[in-house]
Amino acid sequence: xxxxxIIFLVVALVTLVSALMxxxxxxxxxxxxWLVVTLFAVAILYALLNASFLAVVQVVVYIGAIAILFxxxxxxxxxxxxxxxxxxxxxxxxxxxxxxxxxxxLFALLQGWDGMSKTVAxxxxxxxxxxxxxxxxxxxxxxxxxxxxxxxxxxAALVGAVYLAFNRK
Amino acid sequence: xxxxxxxLKLAADWLIGLLTGWGMPAGVxxxxxxxxxxxxxxxxxxxxxxxxxxxxxxxxxxxQDRIGxxxxxxxxxxxxxxxIIKLLIKEDTTPANAxxxxxxxxxxxxxxxxxxLWAIVPLAPRILGVxxxxxALYIVAAGAIGTLSIIMAGWSSNNKFALIGxxxxxxxxxxxxxxxxxxxxxxxxxxxxxxxxxxIQAQNVWYVWLSPLGALIFLVAAxxxxxxxxxxMGEAESELxxxxxIEYSGMKFGMFYAGELLHALTFGGFWGILFFGGYxxxxxxxxxxxxxxxxxxxxxxxxxWIIMWVKYTMMRIRIDHxxxxxxxxxxxxxxxxxxxxxxxxxxxxxxxxxxxxxxxxLSNVILGWIVVEFMRRYSRAEREKAEGAAKARTxxxxxxx
Amino acid sequence: xxxxxLLVAFFFIVGLxxxxxxxxxxxxxxxxxxxxxxxxxxxxxxxxxxxxxxxxKVQYYIFALVFLVFDVETVFLFPWAVKLGQxxxxxxxxGIVFISILVVGLVYTWRKGMLEWA
Numbered sequence: 001x002x003x004x005x006i007i008f009l010v011v012a013l014v015t016l017v018s019a020l021m022x023x024x025x026x027x028x029x030x031x032x033x034w035l036v037v038t039l040f041a042v043a044i045l046y047a048l049l050n051a052s053f054l055a056v057v058q059v060v061v062y063i064g065a066i067a068i069l070f071x072x073x074x075x076x077x078x079x080x081x082x083x084x085x086x087x088x089x090x091x092x093x094x095x096x097x098x099x100x101x102x103x104x105x106l107f108a109l110l111q112g113w114d115g116m117s118k119t120v121a122x123x124x125x126x127x128x129x130x131x132x133x134x135x136x137x138x139x140x141x142x143x144x145x146x147x148x149x150x151x152x153x154x155x156a157a158l159v160g161a162v163y164l165a166f167n168r169k
Numbered sequence: 170x171x172x173x174x175x176x177l178k179l180a181a182d183w184l185i186g187l188l189t190g191w192g193m194p195a196g197v198x199x200x201x202x203x204x205x206x207x208x209x210x211x212x213x214x215x216x217x218x219x220x221x222x223x224x225x226x227x228x229x230x231x232x233q234d235r236i237g238x239x240x241x242x243x244x245x246x247x248x249x250x251x252x253i254i255k256l257l258i259k260e261d262t263t264p265a266n267a268x269x270x271x272x273x274x275x276x277x278x279x280x281x282x283x284x285x286l287w288a289i290v291p292l293a294p295r296i297l298g299v300x301x302x303x304x305a306l307y308i309v310a311a312g313a314i315g316t317l318s319i320i321m322a323g324w325s326s327n328n329k330f331a332l333i334g335x336x337x338x339x340x341x342x343x344x345x346x347x348x349x350x351x352x353x354x355x356x357x358x359x360x361x362x363x364x365x366x367x368x369i370q371a372q373n374v375w376y377v378w379l380s381p382l383g384a385l386i387f388l389v390a391a392x393x394x395x396x397x398x399x400x401x402m403g404e405a406e407s408e409l410x411x412x413x414x415i416e417y418s419g420m421k422f423g424m425f426y427a428g429e430l431l432h433a434l435t436f437g438g439f440w441g442i443l444f445f446g447g448y449x450x451x452x453x454x455x456x457x458x459x460x461x462x463x464x465x466x467x468x469x470x471x472x473x474w475i476i477m478w479v480k481y482t483m484m485r486i487r488i489d490h491x492x493x494x495x496x497x498x499x500x501x502x503x504x505x506x507x508x509x510x511x512x513x514x515x516x517x518x519x520x521x522x523x524x525x526x527x528x529x530x531l532s533n534v535i536l537g538w539i540v541v542e543f544m545r546r547y548s549r550a551e552r553e554k555a556e557g558a559a560k561a562r563t564x565x566x567x568x569x570x
Numbered sequence: 571x572x573x574x575x576l577l578v579a580f581f582f583i584v585g586l587x588x589x590x591x592x593x594x595x596x597x598x599x600x601x602x603x604x605x606x607x608x609x610x611x612x613x614x615x616x617x618x619x620x621x622x623x624x625x626x627k628v629q630y631y632i633f634a635l636v637f638l639v640f641d642v643e644t645v646f647l648f649p650w651a652v653k654l655g656q657x658x659x660x661x662x663x664x665g666i667v668f669i670s671i672l673v674v675g676l677v678y679t680w681r682k683g684m685l686e687w688a
Contacts, residue, residue, distance in 0.1 A: 029324055033271065036317060047575040055575075056306040057645050064313025065638040068343065071320055072631045075336070130302055130363060134653025137646075138661040148664065150646060151671045158639045158675040162684050165632045200576070207580045211588055261597040262604065277589040284585030288578050299577045306648060340630050343637045350644040354651045361655035363648065420596030424589050489687030492633065496676070496685045500640070504673050507647075508666045511654060515662045518655075 008048060015041040024087065028074045036067045053129055176458065177296050181206070210298065211284055214431065221430040222249040225477065232481040259419035267416065268325040275322035276417065276424035282315035283432045290438055291366045292465055293448055293458035304365040305353045308439060309346060312394055315432075316342050319396075322425075323413035335413035337488055341393060341400055344495045349390035351503035355383035355510050356443045369447035374522070377444040379529040380510060382537050384444040386503050391436040392476055393495075396429065399483040400491060437472025441465065502540060509536055632684055636676075643672050 018037040025031050039062040046055035136142045181202050188198035223238070223246060230237025238245030263269055288298035289307055301307055316339055323335020357363050359379055360371035368376075377384045393400040414425055441447060445468055448461040486494070509532050517528040650665050679685060 029268075029271075033321070047578075052301060052303045052575070053306070053649070056303045056310050059310035060306055060313055061638075061641055061645060064309065064316060064346070065343070065634070065641045068316060068320065068339065069631070069634045069638060071324075072336075072626075072634050075324075075332075076626050076628060076631055128302065130649060130652045133649035134651075137649050138653055138657055138664060140660070144664055147646070147650075148667060148671075151643065151668045154639050154643055155671055155675045158636065158672075158679060161632075161635045161639070162679050162682050165628065165635070165684060166682060203577055204580050204584075207577070207584050211581075211584050215588060257592075257596045258599050258601075259596065260600045260603065261593075265606070273593070277586060277593065280589035281582065281585040284588065285578070285581045288581040298581060299574045301574060301578070306645070336626065336630055340633050344633055347637065347640045347644065350641070354644065354647055357648065357651040358654050361652060363652060419600065420593050423596075424592065492687055493685065496633075496636070497680060501673060501676060504669050508669055511651075511662045511665055514654065515657075515659055 004048065008045070011041050011044050011048070015045070026087075029071065032067060032071045032074060035070065036063055039063050039067065051129065053133065175295065177206070207298070210287060214284065214287060217434070218427050218431045219249045219253065220246075221434060221473075222252060222427065225430060228474070228477050229481055232478075253423070256420050256423040261419055261421075264327055264416045267327045271321050271325035272416075273421070275318045275325065276421040276428075278318035278321065279315060280424045280428040282311050282318060283428045283435060285314075286311045286432075286435050286439075289365050290435070290442070290465075291369060291447060293461035294366075294370075294455070296458050296462070297366060300364055300366050302362065302364045302367075304368075305357055305363040308353065309350055312342070312346065319413055322417070326413070326416035328416055331413050331415045334415070338396060338413060341488070341491055341495075342396065344492055345390045345393035345400070345499075348386050348495065348499040348503040349394055351500070351507050352383050352387035352390060353443070354507055355380050358507075358511055358514060365442055365447070369442060369449060372446045372449060374526055375444065375446045378526060380444075380506075380533055381530065382502075382506050382533040383510065384440070386499065386506065387443065388440060388475070389499065391440065392479060393491075395433050395436060395476070397433060397476065398480040399486050401485060433476050434469055434473045437474075437476060438465065438469035440472040441468030498544075506533070506536060509533075629687055636679055636684070639675070640672065643668075 015038055018034045018041065021034040022031050022038060025034060039058065043055045043058040043062075046052075046058055137147045138144060184202045184205070185195070185198045188201060189195055193201070226248070227237040227245070238248040241247040241251055263272060286308065289301050289304045291297035291300075319335050319338055319342070323331045323333075323338075326332075356368050356376050359376055360368040362368065362371070414422060417425060442465075447468070448465040450464045453460050453464065510529070513529055513532040517525045520528070647665065647668070650661065650668075654661060654665070
């Protein structure tokens, strides 16, 4: 067990536990804060994979924008912050069975995969992720068109948000 | 590698040698030395923070034509220590019905978000925490954690005013992040890298000459990000008592307050790094890191001075004016400046320095002049509309008394 | 590369230890005399009126939404900006198209009155 593996296991455990807390905790703002912990743990996973840009973007966009949006939305809509209903509903047995079956199926499928024992291939020396990303996004042979389409997608999201909010006003 | 040119490496090597001599494996020794280095830096920062309290109080006093603390020690220098002792021995109350965990976590996160910024500040050509190649976005990420701590503080205090103050402050913080990121993109374009050290090394001519408008936008957005006047919605003293700080006293409040002052110094430092050449000063930094560190700190303190100057001169802006200023003026201006800088950079880059530097400078000046013309015309139209309405009203009143 | 993020993790840890240490020191050193009056919510010296929950304006949410879209846009611009020094006019024009599409979005939001606080 190398140090990297131990760190990965700890971070993965934190991700899973905080994700569980998001859906089971009764106080909505606490759920949003557990979500922040989950997102931060995912950012740490990105950093472990040497994707520095993605790690920082994860914190900036997810924690800095989306988590704050969640909290604003929660504050806007609910008078009662606590979820008053019961934690489990009548069909929890069936859903538990389905979850276990899915997990068992995934486990069985991954038994045959040999990726668990491989170490990640070292990046070529002098590999600068930012440079490669920049080239990919701007060269005509690579991802220029998706880059522009992404801006149109963002515009569509903005127009949709304005339309929704406008109606509500 | 003698003491004057590379003291940090010398000390680190000596310590690692000592630890491996005691039988510790090399990796652990390296990790421990790094940890001790980080601890040293942060302790020095906290000591500087204490003196920032003194500096702030003296400066605000001088701006307000009085003397400031002068009883304790020469020039009142012992005053901040008295402040710390007071904060430490205050009772640690938690308001009833406050959410204890979140309430106590908020000031810690707020201070942490400031301290982690110093990981990427290059103090000297070879003395810096981490040379992350995504330094520019790391600044924004640390700001995101700070924003989160403000919401946590406001919500967990179980107090209407705290909640309103926190939400207003977060709305302002979040809005002004866009011009700040756009202004961060400008040194990135000019230097070809997001890492702080690379930006400094690329500044053979200070970026404030190449993009004065970018420096100005960064300064304004940074003052808003710090939550300082004239953008201090969060602690609008005359409006909301102390905003999200209401229910905090003692050391927790001290963490918020000291964190804000250190944050201001840090952003003064970043303004110096991004636009004024960081630790560079006509080659002096190559001589010894003992010269480079004071150069950087001087620029940081000058930036901090300017931020304080703005704070103690201007009044707080109303929140709807603040947000209108951001979304209707600063953000479009920042994006247009970005486009103009990119275009000017690619067109003039091949030419000699005598054309490049004045060309970039002029492009900024022309853009600024166009913007000022627009604003002048717009405000003239608004004023005529308002005067026309007032005149019409007066005529009506004369006609129908 | 990994050692870089380890150092950042050290900064996080030390950055958390210092305020925790200060606050714990204050908690130990301070007197402990809790008292229901001391712990009531502060409302300028009078008794609190109503819940400490206020109906929030939808404007906060709208500003956060607009911020989200522009935040993602500026994040996309960073790799473009890094590479700009080595690329020609094509990349610059492409970036200008990207930015102007979103400036159009901002103007649309402005004209629809979404950026008013009132």
